[in-house]
Amino acid sequence: MSSIPQAAPEGGAGKDFIRAMIASDLASGKHQSIHTRFPPEPNGYLHLGHAKSICLNFGVAGEFGGACNLRFDDTNPLKESTEYVESIKKDVRWLGFSWGEKEFYASDYFERLYEFAERLILDGKAYVDSQSAEEIRAARGNLTTPGVEGPFRSRSVEENLDLFRRMRAGEFPDGAHVLRAKIDMASPNLVMRDPTLYRIRRAHHHRTGDAWCIYPLYDFTHCISDSLEGITHSLCSLEFVNNRELYDWVLEQLGIFRSRQTEFARLNITRTVLSKRKLIQLVEEGHVAGWDDPRMPTLSGMRRRGVPPEALRDFCSRIGVSRAENKVEYGYLEACIREHLNEYAPRAMAVLNPIKVVIDNYPEDRVEWFDLPLAPDRPEKGVRRIPFSREIYIERDDFREDAPPKFFRLAPGKEVRLRCAYYITCKEVRRNAAGEIEAVICSYDPESRGGGTPDNRKVKGTLHWVSASHAGKAEVRLYDHLFAQDDPEDVPEGETFLHSLNPDSLRVVTAVVDPSLLNPAPGETVQFERLGYFCPDPDSRPDRPVFNRAATLKDTWAKVEKKG
RNA sequence: AGGGGUGUAGCCAAGUUGGUAAGGCAACGGGUUUUGGUCCCGUCAUUCGUGGGUUCGAGUCCUCCCGCCCCUGCCA
Numbered sequence A: 001m002s003s004i005p006q007a008a009p010e011g012g013a014g015k016d017f018i019r020a021m022i023a024s025d026l027a028s029g030k031h032q033s034i035h036t037r038f039p040p041e042p043n044g045y046l047h048l049g050h051a052k053s054i055c056l057n058f059g060v061a062g063e064f065g066g067a068c069n070l071r072f073d074d075t076n077p078l079k080e081s082t083e084y085v086e087s088i089k090k091d092v093r094w095l096g097f098s099w100g101e102k103e104f105y106a107s108d109y110f111e112r113l114y115e116f117a118e119r120l121i122l123d124g125k126a127y128v129d130s131q132s133a134e135e136i137r138a139a140r141g142n143l144t145t146p147g148v149e150g151p152f153r154s155r156s157v158e159e160n161l162d163l164f165r166r167m168r169a170g171e172f173p174d175g176a177h178v179l180r181a182k183i184d185m186a187s188p189n190l191v192m193r194d195p196t197l198y199r200i201r202r203a204h205h206h207r208t209g210d211a212w213c214i215y216p217l218y219d220f221t222h223c224i225s226d227s228l229e230g231i232t233h234s235l236c237s238l239e240f241v242n243n244r245e246l247y248d249w250v251l252e253q254l255g256i257f258r259s260r261q262t263e264f265a266r267l268n269i270t271r272t273v274l275s276k277r278k279l280i281q282l283v284e285e286g287h288v289a290g291w292d293d294p295r296m297p298t299l300s301g302m303r304r305r306g307v308p309p310e311a312l313r314d315f316c317s318r319i320g321v322s323r324a325e326n327k328v329e330y331g332y333l334e335a336c337i338r339e340h341l342n343e344y345a346p347r348a349m350a351v352l353n354p355i356k357v358v359i360d361n362y363p364e365d366r367v368e369w370f371d372l373p374l375a376p377d378r379p380e381k382g383v384r385r386i387p388f389s390r391e392i393y394i395e396r397d398d399f400r401e402d403a404p405p406k407f408f409r410l411a412p413g414k415e416v417r418l419r420c421a422y423y424i425t426c427k428e429v430r431r432n433a434a435g436e437i438e439a440v441i442c443s444y445d446p447e448s449r450g451g452g453t454p455d456n457r458k459v460k461g462t463l464h465w466v467s468a469s470h471a472g473k474a475e476v477r478l479y480d481h482l483f484a485q486d487d488p489e490d491v492p493e494g495e496t497f498l499h500s501l502n503p504d505s506l507r508v509v510t511a512v513v514d515p516s517l518l519n520p521a522p523g524e525t526v527q528f529e530r531l532g533y534f535c536p537d538p539d540s541r542p543d544r545p546v547f548n549r550a551a552t553l554k555d556t557w558a559k560v561e562k563k564g
Numbered sequence B: 001a002g003g004g005g006u007g008u009a010g011c012c013a014a015g016u017u018g019g020u021a022a023g024g025c026a027a028c029g030g031g032u033u034u035u036g037g038u039c040c041c042g043u044c045a046u047u048c049g050u051g052g053g054u055u056c057g058a059g060u061c062c063u064c065c066c067g068c069c070c071c072u073g074c075c076a
Helices: A017-027 A048-063 A082-095 A106-122 A133-139 A157-169 A218-228 A238-254 A276-284 A299-305 A309-319 A330-344 A556-563
Strands: A035-038 A067-072 A103-105 A126-129 A178-181 A196-200 A214-216 A233-237 A260-264 A354-359 A368-373 A383-388 A391-395 A415-418 A423-431 A437-445 A472-479 A506-513 A526-528 A532-536 A546-552
Touching (some): A017 A233, A017 A260, A035 A233, A048 A067, A048 A082, A048 A233, A048 A299, A067 A082, A067 A106, A082 A299, A082 A309, A103 A106, A106 A126, A106 A178, A106 A196, A106 A214, A106 A218, A106 A238, A157 A196, A178 A238, A218 A233, A218 A238, A233 A238, A238 A260, A299 A309, A330 A546
Parallel strands (some): A035 A067, A233 A260, A472 A546
Antiparallel strands (some): A126 A178, A178 A196, A368 A383, A415 A423, A423 A437, A472 A506, A526 A532, A532 A546
C-alpha cells in the first residue's frame, strides 16, 4: 500500500486507461478491492523506468484503497543476488512507497510451482523434451513458417512424470531436458509454440541455495505468482503483450484465480539510456563511477545527485500512462526537479568561479552580518546569517571589462547590488605583472545597507558573493547530460551508444562557499542563489564539503546573450 | 513476410455513448521581482498518420494505404 496519499492526476488531466479500467472494475463489482504488484528481477539497480512502474502500481493501489506487493521475480539464479534485492528495497522506500508485510519472492513458490507443473503433465498439457536447445530453436519455425512438432512431444504421461521427477532429483546434466507446455507449434504467436516451462540449471540461488537444480521460467512463474497472491491487475510493459496469451493459458489450464495482465508503454527519456545491459556496460567499463554515479538514470544515482523523490513521483504522474511509444524530453524531468526544489531548497551563496572584489572605501577590519532569507517567498522560514567584509568573491561571469548591451552585471563605472548587502560601483581593475585581472576595485554606498537605498535608486543587477576572509572551500561537481545527443541509440553504422558519450558530463571545480555551507546536512539539497541546486555528496569531509549539482536554474541571460 | 501493438502541436498527454480539439513541458511576447530565479498575464493544432466512405455533423463509426514498435532465450 502506498504511504503517499495520491491526489487525482495533475493538470485536470483525465484518468489514464488503467485507472479508468480499475474504476470500472470496481464500479461493476468485478472486484471488491484491487491488488497490484511491483515485480522486479533482482539483477540490477532500479532506474527511472522502474520509477514509472512503481508509481503506477503503488499509486493506483493507494488511490483505490487496494494493496501493492513487492515481489522479486527471482527465477534465474545466474543473474540475481541479494545485493540487488537490498538496493531495490532501499530505492522503493526512498521513492516514498512501502509494502508493509507484502514482500514476496517467486522463489518462495518453487515447491508449489513444481506441483502445478506436475498437474500440467498429468493433464497431458506439458511434456519433457529431450532435444537440444538448437534443435528446439530450429523446430520452432520463424515469423512466417510454422514450427514442427518434435519427436518427444507424444511421450506418455507416465514417462513425462518420471522424467520430470528425475530432472528435479538431479539425475540429468544441465540442458539434457526441458519441460514444455503442449500448446500449438503452428501458432502465429511464437510464444505459444510449446514454450519452455522448466530448465535444468545447476546454479546457486541467492535464496534457495542449492535446493533446486531445475528452475521455472518467467512465463510459467509470473502468472501463477500473480494468481497465488490474488493480484487483480497485473500491470507490465508493452513488450509482454505477446506473452498475455500464454499467461491466460496457464491460469486457465490450472483453473486457479485469474489475474489479468494489462500492458502500458515503458518510459523512454532523451539524453540517457535505460536498458539494463547498457547501464551495466557504463558501470563496468568505467564510463561512470558506479550505479549511484549522479549522472546515472538509476534511482540511487538520482538520490546521490540530490533529486528529491517527490520530484520523481511528480514526473511520473505528469507524463501519464498510455500505450503509445514515447520519448520524454529530459527537460520535463528537470522542470519537475526545479519546481520542487524551488519551493523546498533553502537558499545559500557560493561562488563557483571566483574573482576578487575589493571595496576600497569599506573599513579594513569591519565585519557585518547580513540576513539571507532561506525562502524568499516565505519569510517565516527564517534566514541564514552571512558575513560581509572588505574583500569578497563574486562570479567571474558577473564581471566584464567591456560589457555587451543588456549586461546588467558589474562592469567599469556600473553599479550593482550585492545580494542583501550593499550597492557597489566598479572603479577600476587591478592587474598582476602578467596582465591578468587580480581584483576588481569597487566603492560601496553606505546608505545602501541591506540592499536598498533611501533615494530608491534602482540597479538592474544583483550579484551573489562570499566574504573572502570567511570563505570556505568546497569541491563542486557539475553534471551535465551523460550523452551529447538527444537519442544515444541513434548512432552511425558500426558505432555503439557510447559514441555520443558527453566528455564534459562531469566538471569538478573548487568553489568558495559561505561558512554556513561548510558542514551541510546530508541529503539536503540547497539552492546556491543564481546558480542552481546542490546536494552534499557522501564524499564530504568535515569542513571540506563536496556538492553535486542536481540542476541548474533557468538562465535567461544565457539565451539573451546567445541571441546577441 | 506471419502475429500483435501503436500513430492527436517540438515533447508528454486528455478527448466516456459522433456535436465542432483539455492540461503540462518547451518556445515566444509582456508585467512584477534585492536570485536575468520564482510569480503573474498573453500567444502557441481551422486540425487529429494518409486517402476514401457513412452522417446535418467524425479525432471519435466503416474502409484502403503508410509509418513506427514488439515477438523466432533453456532471459525477464
